[in-house]
Amino acid sequence: MLNNSTEPELDGEGIPELDEGWWSAVLADEDAYQSVVHDNPPKVGNQPGLGNVDWDKVQACYDQDEVLELSVQGFNRGGLLVAGDGVQGFVPVSHLIDMPCEVDEEDRRRILTEYVGRSIQVKVIECEPSQERIVFSERAALAGEGRRKHLFTTLKEGSLVTGSVTNVTDFGVFVDLGGVEGLIHVSELSWGRVQHPADVVKVGQCIQVMVLQVSEETSRIALSLKQLQANPWATLMEAHKPGDVVQAQITSIMKFGAFARLEEGVEGLIHISSIPFPPGQKNIANIIQIGQPVQVRILHIDAERRRLGLGLVQVE
Numbered sequence: 001m002l003n004n005s006t007e008p009e010l011d012g013e014g015i016p017e018l019d020e021g022w023w024s025a026v027l028a029d030e031d032a033y034q035s036v037v038h039d040n041p042p043k044v045g046n047q048p049g050l051g052n053v054d055w056d057k058v059q060a061c062y063d064q065d066e067v068l069e070l071s072v073q074g075f076n077r078g079g080l081l082v083a084g085d086g087v088q089g090f091v092p093v094s095h096l097i098d099m100p101c102e103v104d105e106e107d108r109r110r111i112l113t114e115y116v117g118r119s120i121q122v123k124v125i126e127c128e129p130s131q132e133r134i135v136f137s138e139r140a141a142l143a144g145e146g147r148r149k150h151l152f153t154t155l156k157e158g159s160l161v162t163g164s165v166t167n168v169t170d171f172g173v174f175v176d177l178g179g180v181e182g183l184i185h186v187s188e189l190s191w192g193r194v195q196h197p198a199d200v201v202k203v204g205q206c207i208q209v210m211v212l213q214v215s216e217e218t219s220r221i222a223l224s225l226k227q228l229q230a231n232p233w234a235t236l237m238e239a240h241k242p243g244d245v246v247q248a249q250i251t252s253i254m255k256f257g258a259f260a261r262l263e264e265g266v267e268g269l270i271h272i273s274s275i276p277f278p279p280g281q282k283n284i285a286n287i288i289q290i291g292q293p294v295q296v297r298i299l300h301i302d303a304e305r306r307r308l309g310l311g312l313v314q315v316e
Helices: 020-037 055-063 105-115 147-154 232-239
Strands: 068-076 079-084 087-092 119-128 133-137 160-168 172-176 181-185 206-215 220-224 245-254 257-262 267-271 293-302 307-315
Touching (some): 055 087, 068 087, 068 105, 079 105, 079 119, 087 119, 181 206, 257 307
Parallel strands (some): 087 133, 181 220, 267 307
Antiparallel strands (some): 068 119, 079 087, 160 172, 160 206, 172 181, 245 293, 293 307
C-alpha cells in the first residue's frame, strides 16, 4: 500500500502520464511547504530605492539563459533580495551555493547576513510580470550560460540521466541535472510506501533517474527513481495468493494498524481488526515493534491500486 500521494496513470510503455491534475497536486504540496519553510518572495515592484524593473531585459536574460552579476541588497528568512541595472528579484535559500539544506535558524541568519553587500552570479529561473515576480538561482549559474536551453532541448521523456540531489522536502526531491532542477515527487521515489523522502535519498547524493516529463514553457522536469526498479506489484500475484502465509517485517505502526514489508519489497497493511490482542489489551505497540519480523497471512491483493491486505499470524 502506497502513501496517499497522487499516483500518475501509466501509458502503454509503463511511463506515467503526468496531467495537470498531477502537477496541481505537486504544486499544492509545494505551496504548503513554502508557506511553512520560506517567506513569500517579495514583489519586485514594491522595493523602494531599487529603481524600476526593465521587464524586457529580464525576459531576454531568461530566454537566453544568461548569467547576471547582481548586488545583494538584503534578505528575509526565505532568501536574498538582489538588484542590478534594471533588474531586481529574489534568490530563495534553496538556490544559494553557501546555504546547507539542513541548517538551524541562527546559522541561516548568519549565512544570509554574510551575503549582504556582495555581488553574486545568478540566472533568472522565473519571470512573471503579471505577478511582479522575478526569481533567481545562484546554483543554476554554476552551469554557465545556455545550459538550461540545451538541457530542455536534449532531455527526452523516458531517457535516463544522472544528477545531484539538491533539496529534500516533504513532497519530493529536487535534483540538479547540470543547470536545471527536476522534481522527483514522493510517489515516484519507490514502489513501496515512503514515510519521508529523506529515508530514500540524501542531499548531495548522485543518483540516476528517469525523465517522465519535460516542459520548457513551464520550466518543469518531472523525474522518477522507482521506474528504474522492477515493479514488484507486477509479479506479486504470480508469487502469492490470498491465504498464503509469508514472512514480513514491520515498517511502521499506526493507530489503525501496522505496515509490513514482504521480501519482494511490497508493503501491506495489517489492520488493527486482524491483530489478535490478549484480553484487555488494545495497544499495538505492546504487540509488535518496528523492525520486528512477523508471519502474516495475505488477505487480499489489489495490484492495480497497489494495495495489500495482511493479517498477523505470528510475532517472532
